[in-house]
Amino acid sequence: MRQDPTPELAAFRRKVRAFVAEHAPGVKTHAGVRAPEPALLPAIRAWTAKLYEAGYLGIDWPAEYGGRPDAHPLEPSVVAEEIARARTWAPVGAAALVSAALVDFGTDTQRARFLPRIRACDDVWCQLFSEPEAGSDLASLRTRARREGEGADAVFVVDGQKVWTTNGRHADMGYLLARTDPRAPKHRGITAFALDMRSPGIDVRPLREITGSADFNEVFLDGVRIPAANVIGRVNDGWRVAMSSLARERSAVAARGVELFAVLDDLLRLAQEVPVDGRPALDDTATRQAVGELAARVQVNAALIALAQSRMLHGTEQPADAPLGKIFFSELNYDLADFGLRLQGTDGLLTEGDPATVAQGWWQDAHLYSRAYTIAGGANEVLRTQVAERGLGMPREPR
Template sequence: MRLEPTPELQALRHKVRAFVAEHAPGTKAHAGVRAPEPELMPAIRAWTAKLYKAGYLGIDWPEEYGGRPDAHPLEPFIVAEEIARARTWPPVGAAPLASAALIEFGTDTQRARFLPRIRSCEDVWCQLFSEPGAGSDLAALSTRARKEGEGDEAVYVVDGQKVWTTNGQHADMGYLLARTDPDAPRHRGITAFALDMRSPGVEVRPLREITGTTDFNEVFLDSVRIPAAHVIGEVNAGWRVAMSSLGHERSSVAARGTELLVHLDELTVLAQRTPVAGGSALDDSATRQTIGELATRVHVNAALVALAKDRMLHRTERPADALIGKIFFSELNHDLVEFGLRLLGADGLLTEGDPAAVADGWWADAYLYARAYTIAGGANEVLRTQIAERGLGLPRQPR
């Protein structure tokens, strides 16, 4: 495994860092994968369009849609890392998932229609996968799509409910999974669709979270009509489409590793500035030991990210790699921000908007959000079972 960057990649990193410093739409106030306030969306759309135009997003797309066949496979990781390092907004929504599905499984007509609008950020996409009874067990989804008509007039009529839809309130399009054959086995009979979120029968209801913000939504689908031409891939083969596109989320893992390095530095500064018995919290040996332990884990996480990138380059990825990385990151992130909140003591109760709050209440917000990372993308308890079964080949858990 090679950990040091090549001179070419290091030069690219400096170039991206300068671009981000010049064009980014300000600092992202909250930790985690969050939805922006509505008034921020025009600036974020413009910022996203600039990233695509500069060739920093959609690098691995087909050349006719703006990709570069000579691009290094690690370029998307560098871009994601530099956006995270600057603590600014990454592109919001599920466009990376939707574009991956369209590029691999879509028709020429679909690619020509949707991909340019993703690049210009005229369309923000959301991911309509999870349901109240199908979160970590996505194959249990029950939203139904029944076909009506034939030929050019054919449509699918969709009824059901989705939940935990990040940025659903901002989305123009939805990447939807629905069951088209209720009699087929669990992982079959599911079809992927491109859904216009302005269609009659689509209702988005925001979910107010413990952080006080609205990042997730419920989405209700009541006799929503989707043209058959908006089926992505083959009918009843949506599971394959979804699993393939989910594999294109790798760069976000690198961004999270960078986030932890940034937050570790911020934790150290916080300890230096927290007064304790005539000195600072960093003068206390127990505090230094805890920060040292967290620093060790942060650098182990960075090594896991590097290993994942190396295996991706050499096509030696293993089924459990992403699962292990997600569990390690999410639990480390929780422990790091929890310790930051403990350092603040009673001041940790002060939240965003309070004039006396340290870092405008960032540590409290990050702590309240941290548990979401252990659930999103599959609850850690479920992922441990998958590691045992798929990664270690242990006997399957009784169903």
């Protein structure tokens, strides 16, 4: 594994960093992957459109839709890292996922219809995968889509419920998975759709979370009619479409290393400012040892990301790479936030918004949100099973 950037990639990073510094819509005030307040959405849409126009998003799209087939494969990761480094907003929604599905499985008509609108950020997309009893076990989804009619007038009528839908209340379009053959094995009989979120029969209900914000939503679908022309890929082949698009969206993983270095920097500043027995906490031996251990783990996290990128470049990816990286990152992220809260002593019990909180209560919000990373993208318990079975070849659990 080599981590040395090529001169071309280093020059690209400098260009992206300068672009972000000039055009970014301000610093995010909350940790994690969050939905913006409605008032912020126009600025984030404009920012996203600028990123596409400058060639910093959609890099791996076909050239006729603005992609650059000759680009270095790590350029999308560089863009994600520089956005994270600036602590500004990444593009909101599921456009990266659905564009990967459209590029690989969509029809020419679908690409011509949807990709330009994604580039202009005319459409914010949400991901309609998880359900109340089908989160980590996504293939158990029960939302049904039944076909009516034939030919150009054919539609699919959808009934069901989705949950944990980030940006659902902002979305113009949805990337939907629904079961079209209930008799097929659970990983089959699923179809992927592009869904107009303004369609009759859709009810989006924000979920108030432990953080006090409403990043997630429930989405209820009652007799929603989707044109058959909006099927992405083949009918009953949606599982392959979804897994392929999830596998292609690697750039967000790269940002995790930068995020944790930034949190570590904040933690060091906090340890220098917060007093313990009348001295800065960092003067305390136990505190220094704890911070040192966390710093070492942040470096390991970066090495895991670099290893995964190296294997991706050389076509040697292994089944355990993504699960292990996600487990390590999410549990380290929790430990960083937890230590930042504990450093504050009894002040850590204050809530975000209290004028006496450190950093306007950022650590309180980060701590509450950090549990979400251990669940999102597959609960860590489930991912450990994947590592055991697919990575280490251990016997499957009895079913």
